[in-house]
Amino acid sequence: MKDAPKSVTIRWLAQQAGVSVATVSRTLRHPDTVAPQTREKILKLVNRHQFVPDGRAATFSSKRTGVVGLIVPTISNSIYAEFTEAIQSRLQAADLSLLIANANYSAGTERDIIRKLIESRVEGVILTGYKRDAALYDLLRHYRIPFVVTWSTSPKASVPAISFDNRAAAAEATEMLIKLGHQRIGLICGIASINDRAAQRLEAYRSVLARYKIPFDPEIVSEQPFEIEVSSEAASRLITMKNPPTALFCANDIQALGALFACQRLKIRVPNDISIIGFDDLPIVRVVSPPLSSVHVPAKRMGHAAADAMIDAARKNIPVKSQIVGTELIMRGSTMPIAPPRSRSKS
Amino acid sequence: MKDAPKSVTIRWLAQQAGVSVATVSRTLRHPDTVAPQTREKILKLVNRHQFVPDGRAATFSSKRTGVVGLIVPTISNSIYAEFTEAIQSRLQAADLSLLIANANYSAGTERDIIRKLIESRVEGVILTGYKRDAALYDLLRHYRIPFVVTWSTSPKASVPAISFDNRAAAAEATEMLIKLGHQRIGLICGIASINDRAAQRLEAYRSVLARYKIPFDPEIVSEQPFEIEVSSEAASRLITMKNPPTALFCANDIQALGALFACQRLKIRVPNDISIIGFDDLPIVRVVSPPLSSVHVPAKRMGHAAADAMIDAARKNIPVKSQIVGTELIMRGSTMPIAPPRSRSKS
DNA sequence: CACTGGAATGTAACCGGTTACATTTGTAAT
DNA sequence: ATTACAAATGTAACCGGTTACATTCCAGTG
Numbered sequence: 001m002k003d004a005p006k007s008v009t010i011r012w013l014a015q016q017a018g019v020s021v022a023t024v025s026r027t028l029r030h031p032d033t034v035a036p037q038t039r040e041k042i043l044k045l046v047n048r049h050q051f052v053p054d055g056r057a058a059t060f061s062s063k064r065t066g067v068v069g070l071i072v073p074t075i076s077n078s079i080y081a082e083f084t085e086a087i088q089s090r091l092q093a094a095d096l097s098l099l100i101a102n103a104n105y106s107a108g109t110e111r112d113i114i115r116k117l118i119e120s121r122v123e124g125v126i127l128t129g130y131k132r133d134a135a136l137y138d139l140l141r142h143y144r145i146p147f148v149v150t151w152s153t154s155p156k157a158s159v160p161a162i163s164f165d166n167r168a169a170a171a172e173a174t175e176m177l178i179k180l181g182h183q184r185i186g187l188i189c190g191i192a193s194i195n196d197r198a199a200q201r202l203e204a205y206r207s208v209l210a211r212y213k214i215p216f217d218p219e220i221v222s223e224q225p226f227e228i229e230v231s232s233e234a235a236s237r238l239i240t241m242k243n244p245p246t247a248l249f250c251a252n253d254i255q256a257l258g259a260l261f262a263c264q265r266l267k268i269r270v271p272n273d274i275s276i277i278g279f280d281d282l283p284i285v286r287v288v289s290p291p292l293s294s295v296h297v298p299a300k301r302m303g304h305a306a307a308d309a310m311i312d313a314a315r316k317n318i319p320v321k322s323q324i325v326g327t328e329l330i331m332r333g334s335t336m337p338i339a340p341p342r343s344r345s346k347s
Numbered sequence: 348m349k350d351a352p353k354s355v356t357i358r359w360l361a362q363q364a365g366v367s368v369a370t371v372s373r374t375l376r377h378p379d380t381v382a383p384q385t386r387e388k389i390l391k392l393v394n395r396h397q398f399v400p401d402g403r404a405a406t407f408s409s410k411r412t413g414v415v416g417l418i419v420p421t422i423s424n425s426i427y428a429e430f431t432e433a434i435q436s437r438l439q440a441a442d443l444s445l446l447i448a449n450a451n452y453s454a455g456t457e458r459d460i461i462r463k464l465i466e467s468r469v470e471g472v473i474l475t476g477y478k479r480d481a482a483l484y485d486l487l488r489h490y491r492i493p494f495v496v497t498w499s500t501s502p503k504a505s506v507p508a509i510s511f512d513n514r515a516a517a518a519e520a521t522e523m524l525i526k527l528g529h530q531r532i533g534l535i536c537g538i539a540s541i542n543d544r545a546a547q548r549l550e551a552y553r554s555v556l557a558r559y560k561i562p563f564d565p566e567i568v569s570e571q572p573f574e575i576e577v578s579s580e581a582a583s584r585l586i587t588m589k590n591p592p593t594a595l596f597c598a599n600d601i602q603a604l605g606a607l608f609a610c611q612r613l614k615i616r617v618p619n620d621i622s623i624i625g626f627d628d629l630p631i632v633r634v635v636s637p638p639l640s641s642v643h644v645p646a647k648r649m650g651h652a653a654a655d656a657m658i659d660a661a662r663k664n665i666p667v668k669s670q671i672v673g674t675e676l677i678m679r680g681s682t683m684p685i686a687p688p689r690s691r692s693k694s
Numbered sequence: 695c696a697c698t699g700g701a702a703t704g705t706a707a708c709c710g711g712t713t714a715c716a717t718t719t720g721t722a723a724t
Numbered sequence: 725a726t727t728a729c730a731a732a733t734g735t736a737a738c739c740g741g742t743t744a745c746a747t748t749c750c751a752g753t754g
Contacts, residue, residue, distance in 0.1 A: 010740070099446060100447040102447070257631070261635050261636060356709095370733060404711035
């Protein structure tokens, strides 16, 4: 009975149970097709030996790996947490599993990850941002792996995206500051050369300024990695310059928080001395003082939609359709109309 | 030449190149063992057809999947980001890849994940926390998958852990508050029943109080999920009660931040009216006002050590040895000696 | 009793690589 | 020329499941 199995396989189990491998496989995969009596006997063996079938072998023949890959640029920013969880819950319900990978804002790392995902023959890939070597898209298409870009939209129709409109959202925020009377508006955003979301938001900021005939001043624009300490330092510099901005648009809440905390350290009042608008609407911005105005991004809806698209593509072979989900500028306590010049103010 | 391949495989490539499958496989796996001329011919084909070998098939015969699984309880808390990145960089250098999974503080989800990891025959598993059904440890052992517990240590010697000492660290923080003269010390921590780190920190808090003969008051102890909004609400309640604590130990920086922001909203001065000590030493606590005192946890070193252990176990079959890495209580501006009784200023 | 059809089970091909071992080819030494 | 050996390549088994198809068995029917 106890023929020391080097490793438990269905073949070995079949032999122990005195049945064929097919019966064991069926017991695990389609229990209703085997006689209850046989089934019980096999299941008892399976449990006794804590048998966990080899997934590689299993997906190998059946052609379905049941895995969807997600590539995020960082796991430090909790905005991706909500997104990831939304995806995960949807996939789980569809009996697919999610493989989370962190590209660390590195194109090279991302390339390696995509290759690995193809190697493991995932049934779908959810990407962050659209800007990457076209060869990678080709590769995914060549292997008929459905993919979808999130968090930004590609100008190419051949690259399906489920995202919000970064430009419109950033434009709305910038315009709001202008409508509040601000003319000198600083910008802190991610590094545009490696982050297409940052690039699009920066672009929108510039074009709104242009539309309102406000000169673009590179002195008050700062591209920074998303680390709170460096963002806060960058904000400090903007705030303490000779001719400081009266408002700050931070294209990311991490940076908005960095700016707020810099103001707190420097005893600069928000919003009285300077207005701040963030981007992402992280839960934390609601509890700081003052609560930050921010562009709410539909991370959850975007995640659900992306997951659904992958499910439909994997299961029903439905091509992924691009989709825009809305953002909402939420005004809280970190913004106010610009203080009128002293002369007119003291009424 | 263009015999429409339903899918590109080494067999098909071999046929195209007029060589055997072994030669193709060798070209990709051990290029130096094939004649340069043959190699070039095959590589050209590989590139032309964007061939990406099936990883399942590859690891299937070679017995090495080259994957290590990491299970974190949440991806929202950025403390796990630094940890994850430390692991990732070490594994990458050893040519192993990391599969990140999010258990969402659910034992059931974690069980499913562990099963999936075993199904995909990972070569190592890094777990967060020690408290889980013993059957899961048995399963991992049964499949000879090296594993290591992080972020807390198990009382069982059979469960190797690479962690810091939660009890000692929490005790040090609590004791520090007592030494600053505080006698009424509130605690906000995670939900002990589902989080063994929170449980151990709570336990340490109680035992230090006992040692100093300070009565334990459940009224000023609050177990909360790690969401900044609910933590902040919980802190508000503690702070505004009739007989509020003069110090708060938050066994997690998210909660410490929640508490700080609650104080800011309620115009309670930190540290003058209330001292706060956090836990984790997130980058953000250094930039808020006042900067928070916090227990620095060696997430990076812990990650490196855990990854190294997995590498050694997978590659050299070295059993995982338990290890304790140190924490450090870092005092910043959120703590001060208790103010004399009448100091809660009404002005 | 022979026949039909469905349920239960078995047989073996197959998925796509890897690699031990066998074979062929080429080169140098005797 | 013969032998010896290394380099290059080929053959085929193997990894561990899944499943199409074949087979066996039995109840029900005419």
